[in-house]
Amino acid sequence: MTDLTPTCAFGEPTPRTHRIGALTLTEDAGLGLASLALRRDAPAPDLTLPGPGEWAATGDVAVFWTGPGQWMVEYPGGADRDVAADLALRAPGCAVTEQTDGFVCIRITGAPPALEALLERLVNLDPRRCGPGTATRTGVHHLSVFVVRPAGDQLAILGPRSAAQTIWHGLDLAATRQARVA
């Protein structure tokens, strides 16, 4: 193991977390990510690959659709592992790219109505398309992010790691204002 000490996306040694009213925002610094793209004539990978706009947990990983023939594979707790190497074994002949540190992942938990109210303030998406089992790339505060809804009471926003501060600002402010109105 390396003796270098990693920093979280906010430049801090520990993940950021904030409880605001009915919502809790937490940086998931442990999430490993690798992208998968089908190649011509490659055999079908040994993974469940969900359809457009969908997210699905499958065994020890979760997979969401990112584009035609393209998926992102989530490895919970896998940030310190070479998850791309693992995915390459499961998907031989596919294009696999390490993405763990390409994104900051902010998980938001709360009752479904509170999460839906938050989404209203953040993304121009029909809430019917943001139910459990969906993953949608869209814009938040001019940034391109994935809005992932693993379950009714869980939401994850994955955005460019370099813009973590801007994304947190947007989420935290929206949650704070929501708490004041509620």
Added chain:
Amino acid sequence: MLIPHPLLGLRDASEFTYLGDAALLDRPDGMAPDAAARFHDYVHLRDNPAGLHRELWFHEQGDRSWLVVTRNTLTHEILGAELARDVKTGGAA
């Protein structure tokens, strides 16, 4: 505006980046003997129709698909959208 993404349904135009005339799909062969003349037309000449127009939009804050959108430039009515890849290869992959 809303753009009917063929895979993702109606999505707000703010997620997209506009390029222009879908004629850009038909890039001439750069090694052809008449390449200079054909590239002149390809790069510089565009129709600017008042009415139906096929144009390229990139789903930048989305699935990164290039779409061919058929739009009425007079009314902004959008008659349809296809994946540019399908248009180029002559049908759904």
Added chain:
Amino acid sequence: MSRLTGGLIDRSAALSFTFDGRTYQGHPGDTLASALLANDVRLMGRSFKYHRPRGVFSAGSEEPNALVQLRRGARQEPNTRATVAELFDGLHATSQNRVGTLAFDLMAVNDLVAPVLAAGFYYKTFMWPRAFWEKLYEPVIRRAAGLGRLSQLPDPDAYDTGFLHADLLVIGGGAAGLAAALTAARSGARVILADEDFRLGGRLLAERDPLEMPVPDWIAALEAEFASLPNLRVMRRTTIWGTFDHGVHGAVERVSDHLADPGGRVRQTLWRITAKRTILASGATERHIPFADNDRPGIMLSGALRAYANRWAVTPAAHVAIFTNSEEGHRTARDLAAKGVGIAAVIDARPDVPKTEYRTLHGHVTGSRGRLGLRSVQVTAAGRHEWVDCGALGVAGGWNPNIQIASHHRGRPVWDEAAQTFLAGPGGPVGLTVAGAAAGQGSTAQALASGARAAVAALADLGIAAQLPALPVAEDQAPDATPLWHVPGKGRAWVDFQNDVTVKDIALAHQENMRPVEHLKRWTTLGMATDQGKTANVTAIAVMSELTGQPIAATGTTVFRPPYTPVALSVLGGGDTGPQFRPRRLTPTHSWAEAQGAAFTEVGPWMRAQYFPRPGEATWRDSVDREVLAVRAGVGVCDVTTLGKIDVQGADAGAFLDRVYANAMASLKVGMVRYGLMLREDGFVWDDGTCARLAETQYVVTTTTANAGTIYRHMEFCRQCLWPDLDVQLISTTDAWAQLAVAGPRARDLMSRIVDGVDLSNAGFPFMACASLTVCGGLRARLFRISFSGELAYEIAVPARHGAALMARLVEAGADLGATPYGTEALGVLRIEKGHAAGNELNGQTTAQMLGLGRMVNPKKDSIGAVMSRRAGMVADRRVLVGLVPVDPAHSVVAGSHLFAEGAVQDTDHDQGWITSACHSPHLGSAIGLGFLEDGAARMGEVIIAANPLQGQQTALRVTSPHFIDPDGGRLRD
């Protein structure tokens, strides 16, 4: 106090407020206008041009007269309509557009010179002398005609944005809108009901017993049912101010404008509402009838008098007269009489006046008296005049449907001859239907029924079955119409109160041939004030029609555009200000650099370390010179993460890159890097970077920081739109890897201490080599031997979370080698010294040939831009990149200067090029520059002149190689 009985105000609570420094009392449920009337305040403002005394004219958002400045200090908001300002305890309002007091406005002198200020006076009066416009006329006019004033202080309030989606949006919460929302919500459809008022009901609240049951009871029952329907969202205090393509609407919700202090809430929210169908139930606005001196405080719309009496329990005067051309005026008279208000007379323009329990006269109102408020009106019938004493006059001229939003796209209003109104025409927003009074369905029963029917039809379109609900029995007297557009006469008769446009002004426009409505509007400024002529436009069109003899249908209308009512720029801005104004991207070493005391600079959205000052360094130049020399003498470390990184994989990755880059990439060996040049399809240089082949089917390419997004988009265009047959996949990895440049003669020594067991000798890892390896005891990394500085250099990439620690480790591990962090300034100096092109040189107007890279455009293959780069005009360009040093080392080199031969005339015909980049070179001890110069390669040693006419500089420069450092490239290969 002029309070009447009843009304929808809460008498159990008193609210204190001030207007022009005096304190008054009102009640919850009041608007500022109703509360002022209840306190016998009729004079509320001054008109725009003539500074005429004005009072409240309407009871809604169409108000042209009663504009006030609301709140104080930084929260001061000008031009607020008192008729829609919800009263709160502590409300502070002042009148505006006056010099002196409201009652004695010094600017009222304008009224005396009114003949000079007639239609078109701006265009006629201030044309000469020409120079006077900027210095004299405009400042004076702006001072005199400004209406309210901004606070000039930063806005202390917060604003928010949000997005809503619905099957059906119902605009307006009056009879039609309530019926539509009820019908739709019961069907299970997702419905939004938005109303600008703080209380649902619209015109129902303003009328006496329009329903079989009390209106508040019916609305309370509805609201209870609404609250139980999760698929319905009721948005009060929300104005739909515009409709846009495909069912997208702009809405502003006034979240806390009715509170003294927002208390941590946002002030307003900008909603973007996307609805599959829309019902516009925006009601109607009453017309007035222009007559001489019809603008005195106390003269108002007849329906407004009813609204104040019925909803707010106030009357502007104890004795009121009515001027009407229909039953409407009598309705007002009866409602007021029922509340105990004295009816001085109803002046009915119709020949057959009804028998009434109050005095009714046939005739016209032809004049008024009362300097600061109405005292009497002159009634003329059959040539006989009579003065009728009254403190207020209600004017009922018919109703104009509020069709603005239905006309926001291309919908031209259509004149309905039978109804004598404009109705929404074809070509309006797709999916929008109009209901209720806005559709000419003006009785309560008509409005209710049309709202419900419209909802059923709209939902049927979406495949949702909705049932017509049982609706209360309602009054069914549709407004009749015998138009009386104005009372002819000699005096000034106002049509547009806010912009002071009179019937005479329209006649003058007609006389001066400004007859089309668009010309009329601009010549007279009709309808161009903050109220957009809601009470004026149709009347003006009718007056013009009368003058031209053309029917109203042929006269036409001007078009309506958003916003329906004024929208604060702050809420359109969405609330992100200061550092959060736009997204900021931070490099992986940002927190480390902050701890080092770095100065930062914005590079697009990125914040990058600019330089790292040390104690004792007086200026930034001291720091930058030290950093540059440290790199040249020892080793420096710089975060270059911001360069775009794109992972390219596939069997055809090499073939694909061959077509994207001007130079060949398929031939690149695994484990090697090549400089890559990208052209635009028009042949000019677009971007440059490096292309590393990590495996047979995997390349990693870099782009410049600025073009990271556009080049990725372009490569996806190439992949999807041009060559979808190629087996290639792209994905951006810019953020995933922290990339640090390690440069200087000791770079190898430093890197050897970091990498795990890899031979970095020149033989083992030569110039332009790359490898995937591990560093610092097993951390996966990518190492590239590339150089931007001209020194022996590497770029090392590690997962971004380790970037800060790696930076710290490199500086620490290389302390004995002089390891020095350097920022973007030193990076720039190093690359200029080396003669590397960057953004200044790749500015979209330069060719590969100009950069000395012409031979990189491979003629043996097709690539983007290759064909066009061989155009005769581009090939003939003789300018090439050169280095420039001042003949006198004390002189500076200024980027942007243009280059001329010594003694040549300095004009465009003799222009030989320009300077792209300049800096102080600590290595040479003088300024240096890069530039494009005609035939530059053949002019080494020649002295030329750099002209900087902006600062009057003429500097003699000597032409040199652009490679100030190590022109043979020995250092970076050793």
